[in-house]
Amino acid sequence: MSTTTSTAGGIDRDDLARLAEHWDEPRSLRAWFTTVDHKKIGRRYLVTAGFFFALAGLSALVMRTQLARPEAGVLSPDEYNQLFTMHGTAMIFLFATPMLFGFGNFLVPLMIGSRDMAFPRLNAFGYWVFLFAGLFMWASLPFGAAPNNGWFAYAPLNQEQHNPGLHMDVYALGLLFLGISTTSGAINFIVTALKLRAPGMSLNRVPLFVWAIVATAFMVVFALPALNADNAMLFLDRRFGTHFFDPGGGGNVLLWQHLFWIFGHPDVYIIVMPGLGIVSAVLPAFTRRGVVGYPLIVLAIVAISIVSFGVWVHHMFATGLPQLSYSFFSAASTIITIPSGIQIFAWLATMLLGRLVLRTPLLFVIGFIVTFVLGGFTGAMFALTPFDQQVTDSYFVVAHFHYVLLGGALFPILAGIYYWLPKITGRMYHEGLARWAFWLFFIGMHVTFFPMHLIGLFGMPRRVYTYRGGLGWDVGNLISTIGAYLLAVSLLLTLIGVVHAVRRGRPAPADPWEGDTLEWSAASPPEPYNFPVIPRVHSLHPTWDERTAESTTTGATEDRILSEGRRTLFTSELDARSERAAEMPEPSFKPLVLAGALLVFFISMLLAWYPIAIAAVVTVAATLAAWLWPVRRPDEELGVAS
Amino acid sequence: MTDRGGAVAAATGAEALSTELPVGRPTSWWGMVMFVATEATLFACLLGSYFYLRFQYGPQWPPPGIEDPKLLKPLVMTAILLPSSLPVMWAEHGIRHGQRWRLNLGMAATFVMGTSFLVLQGTEYDEKLHMFTLTSNAYGSLFFVITGFHGLHVLVGLSMIGWLLVASLRGGSFGAHRHDRVRNVAIYWHFVDTVWVAILFTIYLSPRL
Amino acid sequence: MSVQPGPRVRLAGGLLLWYGVLGGAVAWAVHVLAAWSLDELACAAGSDHVSGIPLWQALGVAVLVPALAALGSLLVAALVWQRTARARSAGTDNPALGRSRMLAVVGIWANLLFLAIIVLGGVAVLVFPPCQR
Numbered sequence: 001m002s003t004t005t006s007t008a009g010g011i012d013r014d015d016l017a018r019l020a021e022h023w024d025e026p027r028s029l030r031a032w033f034t035t036v037d038h039k040k041i042g043r044r045y046l047v048t049a050g051f052f053f054a055l056a057g058l059s060a061l062v063m064r065t066q067l068a069r070p071e072a073g074v075l076s077p078d079e080y081n082q083l084f085t086m087h088g089t090a091m092i093f094l095f096a097t098p099m100l101f102g103f104g105n106f107l108v109p110l111m112i113g114s115r116d117m118a119f120p121r122l123n124a125f126g127y128w129v130f131l132f133a134g135l136f137m138w139a140s141l142p143f144g145a146a147p148n149n150g151w152f153a154y155a156p157l158n159q160e161q162h163n164p165g166l167h168m169d170v171y172a173l174g175l176l177f178l179g180i181s182t183t184s185g186a187i188n189f190i191v192t193a194l195k196l197r198a199p200g201m202s203l204n205r206v207p208l209f210v211w212a213i214v215a216t217a218f219m220v221v222f223a224l225p226a227l228n229a230d231n232a233m234l235f236l237d238r239r240f241g242t243h244f245f246d247p248g249g250g251g252n253v254l255l256w257q258h259l260f261w262i263f264g265h266p267d268v269y270i271i272v273m274p275g276l277g278i279v280s281a282v283l284p285a286f287t288r289r290g291v292v293g294y295p296l297i298v299l300a301i302v303a304i305s306i307v308s309f310g311v312w313v314h315h316m317f318a319t320g321l322p323q324l325s326y327s328f329f330s331a332a333s334t335i336i337t338i339p340s341g342i343q344i345f346a347w348l349a350t351m352l353l354g355r356l357v358l359r360t361p362l363l364f365v366i367g368f369i370v371t372f373v374l375g376g377f378t379g380a381m382f383a384l385t386p387f388d389q390q391v392t393d394s395y396f397v398v399a400h401f402h403y404v405l406l407g408g409a410l411f412p413i414l415a416g417i418y419y420w421l422p423k424i425t426g427r428m429y430h431e432g433l434a435r436w437a438f439w440l441f442f443i444g445m446h447v448t449f450f451p452m453h454l455i456g457l458f459g460m461p462r463r464v465y466t467y468r469g470g471l472g473w474d475v476g477n478l479i480s481t482i483g484a485y486l487l488a489v490s491l492l493l494t495l496i497g498v499v500h501a502v503r504r505g506r507p508a509p510a511d512p513w514e515g516d517t518l519e520w521s522a523a524s525p526p527e528p529y530n531f532p533v534i535p536r537v538h539s540l541h542p543t544w545d546e547r548t549a550e551s552t553t554t555g556a557t558e559d560r561i562l563s564e565g566r567r568t569l570f571t572s573e574l575d576a577r578s579e580r581a582a583e584m585p586e587p588s589f590k591p592l593v594l595a596g597a598l599l600v601f602f603i604s605m606l607l608a609w610y611p612i613a614i615a616a617v618v619t620v621a622a623t624l625a626a627w628l629w630p631v632r633r634p635d636e637e638l639g640v641a642s
Numbered sequence: 643m644t645d646r647g648g649a650v651a652a653a654t655g656a657e658a659l660s661t662e663l664p665v666g667r668p669t670s671w672w673g674m675v676m677f678v679a680t681e682a683t684l685f686a687c688l689l690g691s692y693f694y695l696r697f698q699y700g701p702q703w704p705p706p707g708i709e710d711p712k713l714l715k716p717l718v719m720t721a722i723l724l725p726s727s728l729p730v731m732w733a734e735h736g737i738r739h740g741q742r743w744r745l746n747l748g749m750a751a752t753f754v755m756g757t758s759f760l761v762l763q764g765t766e767y768d769e770k771l772h773m774f775t776l777t778s779n780a781y782g783s784l785f786f787v788i789t790g791f792h793g794l795h796v797l798v799g800l801s802m803i804g805w806l807l808v809a810s811l812r813g814g815s816f817g818a819h820r821h822d823r824v825r826n827v828a829i830y831w832h833f834v835d836t837v838w839v840a841i842l843f844t845i846y847l848s849p850r851l
Numbered sequence: 852m853s854v855q856p857g858p859r860v861r862l863a864g865g866l867l868l869w870y871g872v873l874g875g876a877v878a879w880a881v882h883v884l885a886a887w888s889l890d891e892l893a894c895a896a897g898s899d900h901v902s903g904i905p906l907w908q909a910l911g912v913a914v915l916v917p918a919l920a921a922l923g924s925l926l927v928a929a930l931v932w933q934r935t936a937r938a939r940s941a942g943t944d945n946p947a948l949g950r951s952r953m954l955a956v957v958g959i960w961a962n963l964l965f966l967a968i969i970v971l972g973g974v975a976v977l978v979f980p981p982c983q984r
Contacts (some may be wrong), residue, residue, distance in 0.1 A: 118669045187676040195669050202946055204953035221676055225684035229691070233787070242776055242783035244691065250705060250780035252698045257690055262687070295956040305960050306876045308969070310883045322894045323983045325887050327975030332883070335968045570669070574662045575947050582669075621918075625805050630815040630823060638817025642739030648945045649860060656938030658864025659931050660947040697892050 010556025011532050018563040020597040021623035023528035025587060034587035036120035037528060038109050041127045043424060045102030046417075048127075049095050052134050056090035059083045061488055064448075070469035077410030080465035081148035082167070086141060089171065091273065093178055094134045096160050096409050097125040100274035101185050103416055104213040106424060108189060110519035110526060111207045113198025113535050113542075115568035116584050121591050121627070122184050124222070128182035128595030136602060137174035140166065147171035150463060152264060153234070155245035155256035158236045163352035169606055172235040177602045186217035186224075194573050198518070199560070200537035200548075202575040207517045207540075208291060211298055212277025215305040216270050222309065223266035230259040239608075261312035269308045271405060273301065275412035276343060279365050282412075282419050283347060286362040287354025290541055293346045293353035299348075307336045326385060337380055344373060359513075360434035364415035367442045368407055375403030378453070393463075396456025402449045414441065414494065421498065422512045427505030434495045440490030447483030451476035516541035521552065534560040534569050537576070594623045664831050674826040678833045681795075688791065689844050692784050696848075703849055704781045708774050715769075716846045719762045720838065723796075725836050726755035730803075730828045740818035742810060750808045752831065756800045763793050785845060792834070792841055799834045802827045868951055871931050872958040874924025875954045875965035882917035884970050886910050886976075894982040914973035921966045928958030 025031040035041070063083055066074040075083065076379065105123065109116055140146040145166040149158050158163075158168045193214045231242040234256070243249025245256050280291050291297060313321070313329040347369065356362065378400040382388045391397060421429050455476040460467060464576045467473055511520040520543045522530050535542060536551035543549075551560070560569065562581050570579045601616035603609075652658055697731050704710065729748035736744025767786075774782040808826050810814040816824055856864065889901060889909055899906045932955035935948050 119673060122673075183680055187673055187680075190676055191669050194672055195667075200946070202950040204950045221680045222683050225680055226687045229684055229687040233691070236776075236783070236787060240776060243780040243785065244695070244783055246780075249778075249783075250695065250699055251783070252780075254698075255694055258694065259687060259691070295953050296960065298953070299957040299960045300858070302957060303876075303964055307964075308960075310879070310968075313887075322890055322981065324975055324979040324981050327979060328883055328887050328890075328972045331968045331971035331975070334878075335964055335971070336966060364917050443788040557648055558978075572662060572665050573667065574665065575950055577662075579666065621801060628805075628823065630809055630820070631669065632812070632814035633817075634814065635817065637819065638814070639740045639819040640742055640817040649863075651861045652856050653863035653867060654930060654934065655856065655864070656934040656948060656951075657945070658860050659868050659934060660945060660951040661856075661861040661865035661868070662947060663862070664863030664870070693888075693892075697895050 005078055010553055011561055015561050015563040016532060019532060021529075022563070023564040025528065031587065033592055034124075036116070036124050036585060036587050036591075038105050038117045038120065039424075039526060039528075039530075040121060041123050042104075042106030043104050044127055045098050045105055045130065045189040046424075047362065048131055048134065049099035049102055051098070051176075052090050052094040052138070054096060055138060056087050057488065057491065059087040059090075061484055063087065064481040064484040066465065067467075067477050069478065070474055071466050075465060077465045078144075078148070080461075082141060082144070082146040082214030084463060085147045085150055085153075085171075087176075089135075089137065089147060091405070092151055094130075094137065094265070096271040096405070097182060098130050098134075099413055100213075100216070100271070100278075100409070101189075103278065103413075103420070104184075104189055104216075104274065107519055108192055108213055109196065109521055110423075110530055111210055111517045112193060112196060112201060113518045113531060113537065114196035114414060115530050115534070116181055116196075116198055117188050119188050119261075121585050121588055122188055124180045124588075125591035125594055126185040126188070128592050129184075129598060130178065132595055133174055133181060133602075134176035136599065137170060137203045138179060140174075145170060147174075152260055153256075154260075155234075155253040156247075158234055158238075158256070159245060166418075166606060169235060169238060171604050172231040173606050176228055176231050177236075177598065179224050181596065182220055183224055186220035189213050189217040190221070195570050196568060197571055197576045198535050198537050198542075199569065199571050199576055201542075201571075204295075205537055205540045206575075207293070208280035208301070209274075209277040209517070211301050212273050212280070215301045216273045216277075219266045219270050219273070219305050219308065223263045223270065225263075226259045226310065227263035227267075230256060230263070235605075239543050248292070256311070262309070265312045266305075266308040268404070269304055272408035273305065275368075275409040276301075278412040278416040278419075279347060279368060280343075281363045281517065282365050282415050283350050284517075284541070285419070285515040286357040286359060286365075288357065288514075289350065289354040290516065291346060292349040292353065293342070294540060296342050297346055298584040299552050304336060304340040307339075308330050311336060330385065337376070340376060344369065359418075360429075360431060360565045361415045361419040361513075362437055363435070363438045364411050364418065367438065367445075368411035368415065371403055371411060371442075371445060373407075375400060375405075375407045379404060391456060393461055393585070394456040395452045395460045395462055398462045399449050399452035399456060402452070406445055406449070415496065417494070419513070420519075422500055422508030423519055423522075423524050423526070425502050425505070426508055426510065427501045428508050429497050429501040429505060429600075433493060433500065437490050437493035437497060440486055440493065442475075444483050444486030444488075444490050448480050448487055449483070451479045451483075511543065514544075516544050518542050521549070532561070534562070536560065573585045588627075590623055590627045594620060594627070597623060668822055670822045670826055671829075674829050678829060682833065682837070685792075686777050687839065689840060692788060692844055693848075695780050695784060699780070705779050708778075708781060710849050711846045713846060715762060715766050716842055719759055719766070720842055722755050722762070723759045723838050724835055726752045726759070727832050729755075730831050734821070734824050734828045737816050737821045737824050738818060745810050745816060745824065746807065749803050749810070753800060753803050753807065756796055756803070760793060760800070763789065766806065788841060788845060790835055792837060795834045795837070799827075799831050802830060867927055868931055868954060871924055872954050872961070873882035874927065875921040875958075875962035877892050878917035878920040878924065879965040879968055881920075882913060882972065885913040885917075886972060888983055889913060899981055904913060907976055910976045910981065911973070913977055914969060918966065918969045918973065921962055925959065925962035925966060928962055931955035932959060 024371045025035055025037065042330050062075065063080065066072050066080060090230050105117070116163055147153070147170055148167045149163060149171070151169060153171055156162055193206070193210055225609040233242070237244050237246060243251040245251050247253065280297060284290050310332040311329055313326060378396070382400070418429060418434055421427070455473045458472045508524045510522065510524050513520070518535060521535065531552070533552040533556040535548050536555070538547040539545040559578065559581070562569065566584045566586065567581045568584055570582050571577060597616050597619040601620065604612040604616060699705070729751040733745045738749065756833025770785065776782055776786045806824060890906070893899065893901050893906050901909045931951060935952040935955060939948055939952070
């Protein structure tokens with residue numbers, strides 16, 4: 001590494017002033033719309049995803065009210081169909097993934113010791129698209145035009161002749177729109193983690209949360225196209241009369257299912273993987289040691305993200321393919337439990353060997369392990385084809401995947417909210433309130449979903465808007481509804497806790513938990529430039545490491561201060577050797593304009609205003625052309641020969 | 643390393659095995675490569691759908707009333723599109739040496755070739771539409787959606803090349819030290835070319851197998 | 852390790868490392884795609900022969916070749932692990948060694964997993980008649 005000479009004692013006041021000048025954004029309306037700061041964008045992701053979560057949760061509460069007793073009349077069948085579809089679609093696409101991307105956005109640059117994401121403006125664009133796509137989908141509900149075919153929208157029920165109206169057009173277009181945000185976010189994470197790690201952070205020193213986010217991003221890059229192709233074909237079938245899923249015209253309804261689950265199974269891990277990353281990030285702070293078996297957890301993350309692409313047929317064991325084809329997928333479905341098990345045992349060993357500090361984030365992690373293992377247990381039962389054929393499309397399946405998703409995503413998300421709240425807001429939360437929230441959540445979760453196993457085994461099919469009394473389902477349903485209200489109360493307590501912390505919480509120190517990763521070396525909340533001095537990383541636990549700490553104080557060098565301009569450091573892909581200081585982009589309106597033009601495009605496609613759609617496409621192209629237009633530079637700087 | 647044994651021993655030494663690879667790529671290169679990867683997966687899904695529907699359809703494919711696709715025109719189209727990557731490569735090498743004229747000339751050549759491809763595709767569509775349309779049956783849907791989606795990519799690629807050409811002609815845009823955009827457009831264009839080979843095989847050649 | 856390897860040797864070494872890490876995964880992906888589509892398409896066409904070869908033999912090839920590739924990858928990963936261990940105990944101070952060593956550990960376990968999946972698929976080929984529904 002080429003090290004320029006620097007003043008002893010590292011950074012001085014002038015550097016700090018210059019950094020502030022280059023990175024600070026004024027508090028104005030303009031700055032609000034143009035910001036490219038990954039921390040602000042990350043916070044927005046978290047808040048917006050939380051808002052969509054509240055909508056989807058309230059949908060569930062209304063449904064549980066309807067199902068509390070037999071033949072209730074709270075909802076009409078048509079309303080029920082729209083609510084359960086929006087509940088599932090929003091929880092999967094508008095809450096889980098964006099929420100975890102929100103954590104990623106806020107934390108990845110901080111954890112790897114960078115000053116922003118690799119493509120800050122693309123990041124802002126991704127957020128605006130996410131917001132618009134979410135509003136686009138939810139706005140259909142008041143018009144009675146929301147998707148109504150279940151979150152996986154099986155053919156042939158998704159076809160125009162069976163399901164007229166805009167419902168499934170909203171689904172297809174909404175998910176295509178959202179896919180733009182998810183894909184751009186994923187690419188941004190991959191490139192950020194490859195190129196912007198602090199010098200010295202070779203692959204064997206990358207925090208597990210970052211590994212998890214990057215693996216998730218790779219899954220998005222390779223899985224989402226299947227969903228996009230599926231939805232594009234669905235829209236063409238419905239609007240323009242193609243025959244992809246129409247057996248009458250030579251199409252095939254199973255094509256929808258295949259493409260959907262090629263995406264859908266990796267998507268389960270897309271949702272759960274960052275959650276597992278949060279667990280690996282939270283544990284060291286509350287066990288006072290690193291997670292046991294770092295290479296094995298990396299292995300688990302990598303192996304799961306690859307094998308998850310080879311198990312999709314297990315969602316279709318009831319569709320009548322040759323037994324031998326099932327076997328190839330059954331083998332993968334069985335083996336994929338091994339890396340998952342490795343992670344669980346590594347965490348258990350970490351807790352066993354460490355010194356436990358029982359704060360709320362750790363409680364949620366323990367709740368996660370209990371719930372997720374139960375969900376994994378019923379999941380292993382599905383790998384047996386005969387059992388799967390027996391309980392498929394019953395409430396048993398509903399119970400199973402709620403255990404997996406609440407266990408694998410929501411518990412870690414809540415752990416993450418409490419764990420990083422001091423970093424994000426600069427304030428501490430109220431521990432007593434948080435404990436109440438945890439216990440209510442844990443109890444509510446099991447009271448809601450455990451009875452569903454039983455009523456599923458007793459034969460209650462999923463997605464029915466009501467049921468007859470006396471079939472043995474009444475008590476289970478009532479208990480489940482009571483549990484749902486408990487869950488709602490606990491989540492309300494969490495919300496109150498967050499608001500309370502922001503308003504009244506005592507100021508948080510930079511490192512309230514004595515965590516091991518680099519975000520705890522930054523201020524709480526972090527400065528706009530994250531780190532006054534980009535650290536030089538010497539170990540897997542940089543914040544616990546003297547030499548890394550020294551590199552930002554007495555050992556600070558000019559090439560890691562970079563106060564002349566809005567700059568951060570690019571390093572090499574595998575070993576993170578310093579490559580060059582790079583200029584980062586300024587705030588801009590273009591991401592918002594581009595996302596707005598796309599919104600116009602999708603709305604006009606939905607309502608069949610095709611001339612406006614064409615105008616929107618032209619706007620998109622023009623905005624992109626302006627966005628990427630090269631700055632004029634003198635020939636000497638460019639290096640022109642002639 | 644004179645003998646092969648020595649070379650193998652050296653390549654399996656700890657030092658060589660710890661070689662950093664890949665290394666030194668700019669962020670924009672990684673961004674474009676990832677974008678192309680996700681796009682390629684999208685095409686793979688579409689082509690997979692073609693084969694899935696074809697083999698589920700039954701013995702006669704294309705369906706009765708539609709003859710096997712003729713090969714002459716698509717082969718001519720291939721002969722235009724595939725070599726259109728060469729001027730792009732030539733232009734990219736040129737700008738790396740700071741030769742702006744090579745960039746301009748190469749991009750212009752590719753622009754002409756890509757446009758002729760699209761014109762030929764238009765005449766191809768004109769012929770096919772007399773026989774079947776998007777809504778005739780699944781075969782028609784697959785044919786027009788897959789080739790149309792690729793045509794759209796050619797159009798996007800041409801827009802990029804046109805944009806690059808305009809930026810280059812303005813001056814002050816590219817040179818030996820600044821050519822990331824040229825390289826990224828080149829990657830995208832090579833991708834569009836490569837995909838065409840897969841489409842040629844799937845749509846035009848495979849029904850004859 | 853006093854002699855610095857040349858660029859071509861370095862390229863070969865770097866590629867070899869990635870074969871050791873990801874070879875099993877790629878082999879498994881090829882195996883699933885080949886075996887599944889062979890079985891599915893041949894049975895959908897109502898035949899248990901693929902261009903003259905019995906289907907189960909064709910499937911056997913789609914199991915054996917990827918299994919061998921995964922095995923090779925496993926051996927390479929083990930080799931990397933051993934070489935980097937030796938270099939580290941010899942006191943070579945190269946931070947890249949720690950990285951390639953971790954990748955080797957990941958590779959060893961990943962290849963074992965993928966090999967197991969491929970072998971299980973191979974067992975199924977022996978047990979099931981190819982087109983039984």
